[in-house]
Amino acid sequence: MSDFAADITKAYAVEGPYVDLGRGVLDDETHPDAMVRVPLAMMNRHGLVAGATGTGKTRTLQVLAEQLSAGGVACLVADVKGDLSGIADPGDPSPEGAAAKRCAKLGVPFEPTGFPVEYLSLGGIGAGVPVRATVSDFGPQLLAKILGANETQEQSLQLVFHYADTHELPLLDLADLRALLQFLDSDAGKAELEGIGGLSSATVGVLLRSLIGLETGGGNEFFGEPQFDITDLIRTAPDGRGVISCLELAGVQDRPQLFSTALMWMLAELFETLPEAGDLPKPKLVFFFDEAHLLFADATDAFLQSVVQTVRLIRSKGVGVFFVTQTPKDVPGDVLGQLGNRVQHALRAFTPDDAKALRATVGTFPKSDIYDLEELLPKLGIGEAIVTVLDEDGVPTPVVQTKLSAPRARMAPTDDVAAAVAASPLNAKYGTRLDNQSAREILAARIEDATAPEPSPAAPAPTPDAEHVPYPRKAPSRRKRTPAGDAVGGGTGAIGDFLNSRQGKTLQRQVVRGMFDLLRKKL
Numbered sequence: 395m396s397d398f399a400a401d402i403t404k405a406y407a408v409e410g411p412y413v414d415l416g417r418g419v420l421d422d423e424t425h426p427d428a429m430v431r432v433p434l435a436m437m438n439r440h441g442l443v444a445g446a447t448g449t450g451k452t453r454t455l456q457v458l459a460e461q462l463s464a465g466g467v468a469c470l471v472a473d474v475k476g477d478l479s480g481i482a483d484p485g486d487p488s489p490e491g492a493a494a495k496r497c498a499k500l501g502v503p504f505e506p507t508g509f510p511v512e513y514l515s516l517g518g519i520g521a522g523v524p525v526r527a528t529v530s531d532f533g534p535q536l537l538a539k540i541l542g543a544n545e546t547q548e549q550s551l552q553l554v555f556h557y558a559d560t561h562e563l564p565l566l567d568l569a570d571l572r573a574l575l576q577f578l579d580s581d582a583g584k585a586e587l588e589g590i591g592g593l594s595s596a597t598v599g600v601l602l603r604s605l606i607g608l609e610t611g612g613g614n615e616f617f618g619e620p621q622f623d624i625t626d627l628i629r630t631a632p633d634g635r636g637v638i639s640c641l642e643l644a645g646v647q648d649r650p651q652l653f654s655t656a657l658m659w660m661l662a663e664l665f666e667t668l669p670e671a672g673d674l675p676k677p678k679l680v681f682f683f684d685e686a687h688l689l690f691a692d693a694t695d696a697f698l699q700s701v702v703q704t705v706r707l708i709r710s711k712g713v714g715v716f717f718v719t720q721t722p723k724d725v726p727g728d729v730l731g732q733l734g735n736r737v738q739h740a741l742r743a744f745t746p747d748d749a750k751a752l753r754a755t756v757g758t759f760p761k762s763d764i765y766d767l768e769e770l771l772p773k774l775g776i777g778e779a780i781v782t783v784l785d786e787d788g789v790p791t792p793v794v795q796t797k798l799s800a801p802r803a804r805m806a807p808t809d810d811v812a813a814a815v816a817a818s819p820l821n822a823k824y825g826t827r828l829d830n831q832s833a834r835e836i837l838a839a840r841i842e843d844a845t846a847p848e849p850s851p852a853a854p855a856p857t858p859d860a861e862h863v864p865y866p867r868k869a870p871s872r873r874k875r876t877p878a879g880d881a882v883g884g885g886t887g888a889i890g891d892f893l894n895s896r897q898g899k900t901l902q903r904q905v906v907r908g909m910f911d912l913l914r915k916k917l
């Protein structure tokens with residue numbers, strides 16, 4: 395064994411289960427005995443997969459997801475182009491295939507394998523079990539992000555949600571939000587808001603206009619019931635392998651704000667739902683956030699703070715997040731600093747801007763004794779990367795040029811996503827959209843009955859119509875899963891009576907909804 399291979403093997407030694415990332419490369423030579431590995435126990439310390447287009451990011455993601463699944467860890471992968479759906483099928487067995495040839499170079503046997511996959515889609519746009527969220531659950535901050543709202547508009551949305559909460563108006567879909575905005579901008583609505591802050595007609599106008607874009611841009615499909623239960627992502631197949639949930643986003647590729655914010659909502663739901671788990675031998679779920687730059691572009695400070703906090707706190711719930719994007723500078727420093735595992739594919743260096751980005755990227759890696767990263771990064775081959783991860787003690791490993799492992803499953807789209815979806819038990823649960831009574835109907839009744847006396851501002855009692863709303867619908871099933879929720883949802887006696895009362899339910903809803911708001915309270 396060369397000194398190089400011995401050093402790398404030692405630096406990347408792992409006693410427990412691990413992901414085999416590939417083999418070390420020095421001076422253009424691949425060393426089959428220089429194993430580059432990342433412990434499963436460190437996969438909740440988050441990561442970044444970066445690189446110019448076509449350099450191998452998606453295959454790296456596939457390699458990680460396959461091996462996590464094999465190790466019993468569930469994954470969610472954002473399949474932006476639809477080119478990850480083949481992960482359910484075994485790879486090309488021909489010795490002339492790209493994967494077989496790569497394995498031969500790495501000195502490992504090639505075993506074509508298909509993995510347990512669940513296909514999801516946003517609201518049923520494209521093939522995949524529909525993932526939906528209610529507007530109420532999505533919360534004002536994420537909604538503001540999706541609408542491209544500024545700070546003032548975001549604060550107005552906070553007020554609107556607060557009103558809906560305290561008046562027990564379920565905001566299930568965008569039509570509910572539209573109805574509520576219109577109501578609050580009416581004379582009757584303005585009177586209701588007295589004392590808790592105003593809502594300017596100009597702001598309402600902007601929000602209503604931006605809602606049109608969201609409604610026609612996938613929001614009508616995505617928002618509504620039944621809401622996706624996020625714990626459905628954490629499943630294992632009967633053989634013990636983790637289920638890979640492929641969120642098929644090809645149908646909404648041109649609506650990046652929608653899918654990036656929806657992904658953030660899923661992460662927020664996980665944060666809210668899962669109990670504290672501390673450091674586990676392997677994560678419960680690893681979340682691959684593709685096109686991550688979209689999440690950070692034009693974000694308000696408050697939103698960014700919430701993302702930073704989510705990423706920081708979700709690790710102790712057993713969830714790892716891998717951001718996939720073109721360059722590390724797409725990711726804010728506070729987030730980047732928390733990404734312990736780094737796979738950096740080739741970067742271009744054509745223009746002065748490229749050169750600047752390259753230097754900035756090099757600056758985010760530990761210094762290397764054996765590589766000149768600024769020279770090496772533009773020259774990396776496809777499926778090669780600069781790697782540093784956390785070892786079993788949580789210490790960053792030395793930087794190593796790595797020829798990445800080959801995926802064992804197919805590297806192209808699968809033939810029939812629709813058939814897999816039709817056969818999925820989740821499709822029975824989420825396939826059909828529900829249309830329950832919500833804010834729109836309640837408000838319509840209220841406006842129609844304009845001659846009725848206004849509820850007193852001091853004690854804004856719900857309208858008789860609201861009594862019939864099965865509210866809150868989602869909260870009980872979600873609360874069951876958190877220890878705090880158990881105390882809330884399952885209580886008996888005086889506390890239970892209070893919590894089952896209207897006022898109590900409103901409180902619960904405010905607590906369980908929108909971890910973004912929750913976090914802001916904690917900050």
Ligand SMILES: Nc1ncnc2c1ncn2[C@@H]1O[C@H](COP(=O)(O)OP(=O)(O)OP(=O)(O)O)[C@@H](O)[C@H]1O
Nearest residue numbers: 447448449450451452453492776777798799800801
């Ligand atoms: N680890 C790998 N094993 C085998 N082939 C690979 C590997 N990585 C990359 N390739 C080859 O390179 C091609 C491009 O890789 P990939 O699609 O992952 O790039 P990308 O960085 O995701 O590109 P884009 O930015 O366009 O999405 C693959 O189709 C595959 O043929």
Ligand SMILES: [Mg+2]
Nearest residue numbers: 451452453475
């Ligand atoms: Mg890709």
